[in-house]
Amino acid sequence: MKNILLPILLVIISASTFAQSKVGTIDTDFILSKLPELTKVQEDLKAYNTKLEADLKVKVDDYQAKVKAYQEGVATMTEPMKKTKQEEIINLENDIAKFRQNGSQLVQFEQNKLLQPLYNKIGKALEEVAKAEGYTQVLTITSSGLAYVDPKFDLTKTVMTKLGIPAQ
Secondary structure (H helix, E strand, O other), rough: OOHHHHHHHHHHHHHHHHHHHEEEEEEEEHHHOOOHHHHHHHHHHHHHHHHHHHHHHHHHHHHHHHHHHHHHHHHHHHHHHHHHHHHHHHHHHHHHHHHHHHHHHHHHHHHHHHHHHHHHHHHHHHHHHHHHOOOOOEEEEEOOOOOEOOOOOOOOHHHHOOOOOOOO
16 A cells, blocks of 8 residues: 555655746747847947958058068168067067957957847846746757746755855
């Protein structure tokens, strides 16, 4: 008899636990693509890209001018002058190479900075909808992770207290 009651009791407890949770999904990238503010972000990002390209062009033009001047004057230069000019040109080459490497990272940082307010706007709306409709968890479709979790199901502060870590 005990062997039959235990599984039945577990099924009832499990069912009541699942009944308390309501899970939804969200496609934040789709919502982002439909926000009218995205046009401004794209324009700002394009302007930033144009500025970086202009900065690179200045560096390349300076490099080419120094190489041309070196080639035209190499015959009249002393060895120390040649060495100094060569080092200057090598430093410019290295600077241009670093600028090109960092360019994509700079664009990514700028994009993240410009998109953050839009993601915050979506997050705030999601939180309001989730609370109003009783969702305990909302998963993102486009990336693996939770977009929203009802704070009453968050065990972070409880675990911190148990570990003796002050929860702020």
